[in-house]
Amino acid sequence: MTGDPRQFAPATDRNRGPILDVLRRVLPARGLVLEVASGTGEHVAYFAQAMPGMAFQPTEYEAERRASVDAWTAGLGNVRAAMPLDATASEWPVSDVTAVFCANMIHIAPWTACAGLMVGAGRVLLPGGVLVLYGPFLREGVPTAPSNVAFDTSLRARDERWGVRDLAAVAALAEGCGLGLDEVVEMPAHNLIVVFRRGQ
Numbered sequence: 001m002t003g004d005p006r007q008f009a010p011a012t013d014r015n016r017g018p019i020l021d022v023l024r025r026v027l028p029a030r031g032l033v034l035e036v037a038s039g040t041g042e043h044v045a046y047f048a049q050a051m052p053g054m055a056f057q058p059t060e061y062e063a064e065r066r067a068s069v070d071a072w073t074a075g076l077g078n079v080r081a082a083m084p085l086d087a088t089a090s091e092w093p094v095s096d097v098t099a100v101f102c103a104n105m106i107h108i109a110p111w112t113a114c115a116g117l118m119v120g121a122g123r124v125l126l127p128g129g130v131l132v133l134y135g136p137f138l139r140e141g142v143p144t145a146p147s148n149v150a151f152d153t154s155l156r157a158r159d160e161r162w163g164v165r166d167l168a169a170v171a172a173l174a175e176g177c178g179l180g181l182d183e184v185v186e187m188p189a190h191n192l193i194v195v196f197r198r199g200q
Contacts, residue, residue, distance in 0.1 A: 008042070042072055056073075065082075103134040133195075134193050135191055174196045
């Protein structure tokens, strides 16, 4: 008998409610949400149960993570099986989506992954669709909290290509891909939700 493939991220219990509040406000009642870097799958399972009118396509680069996602979402009719996705790939396995959601990815990946996310989202989003990012950011080069300074230092120690990203730099990338900055929402634990919208 195999063990439970579900993985756990303790922060999910703390942030999923506030994130859901924003998603309910910025997403329509129906459509398809592409989640990039679904992680454990806890987020998409929670959002899918709370928004039954939306369909969700989770993705993960690592096979073990995809197994965790599928285990967390088993039995949810509005969640598709997790698919492999490299954000930097020139082609993504899904298109014509209402929204792209990505939490806690761009700071624990090379800058090329952030650039790939913007290019890919600009390509697959329907007109008027949104890209929703969640995580820590710098604002005008300044961390949003002292704890983010320590976090950035620890990230760069693990991989020099990682680090907390500057919001202005991310917004400039997005704009170059046809995604305008729509709003910035202050979140618990000194994180932000950043909403970009594709032009009509």
